[in-house]
Amino acid sequence: MDISKDIIERAARGEIPAFEEIYKSSSGFVYNVALRISASEHEASEITQDVFVKLFSGLKSFNHKSSFNTWLYRVAVNEALNRRKKSNLENSRRAEFDESVEANPALREDPVGKSVNENIDKDKVAELLSLVNEEHRVVLVLREMQGLNYEEMSRVLGININTVRTRLKRAREILIKKVKENGMQ
């Protein structure tokens, strides 16, 4: 994903075709990271939209001192994590609501509680990622799926390389353990 300075500057001036170039070359990364962190195609689409809308207005303040990709990756990961936190909060509220529905026979026919996780991707990777927490999920996605090296991950996540290494090792340890416990091998 190489985006020239000229394209970035043109997009920063509001030229939609230039911005579309940026979108074409980087939306795949944003969408797939969002999909793996949020575990929902619908959420991934919304996150991707939010990231690029933010990017469009933020381009004006981009100073070319840091790598454009790093900047974009960071926005994408943060957006996905924020959305995930919000979604978790909504789900826990929904769970409370479901419990109250279960406890109250008069409300049982209400269809609201059914569609919470309808869009969850049921493939093997999604299943594996669901076994670890968000912090570990992010490093696994960036390393195992997007192929970022430790230094790139360090810049995207704003943590030092040793923390990246430790977090990744821990994420793998937990995943291996849970795979065994769940008989998934």
Next chain:
Amino acid sequence: MECNKARELMLSDYMDGMLNKETSGEVEKHIASCQSCAGYYRSAVSAFVPFRKSRALGVPPAVWEGIRGRLAAVPEDEQAFNIKSMFEIFHSKWANAAVFTSMLLLTLFAGTYFAENMASSANSRLRQAPEEFASNIGFSEFEDMPGDQSKNVFSIIGG
């Protein structure tokens, strides 16, 4: 190499191909000689096969359409940004100096103008109604003064 160290490296630098040849060789030597770690390494590799086999999914076309729609609805924000950027000119030190100097000159000019205006207005009032002015400043004995003396008093006060 001990099992703990070998497993730590297996799940980080070794798995990610970031070890130098020598350390990498030590890990491999350990795996070859330790059944438990060999089994652990096999579990690690197989746990991550799905990640490496998975393909990136294409972005649904509706995403770009949504972005275009939202960008089209942004002009107000853009306008706000442009107004803001207009004011950003004041962040330049030369622009700040120019504004400061203009304000200083304006204040001096206005001050001089009003001072002169007030002095000439006071003067004209003195010339037109010396008696009224004298009573305003509490000169109650004015009426008793001879005409020539009163002129002298006002020439001292008002010039």
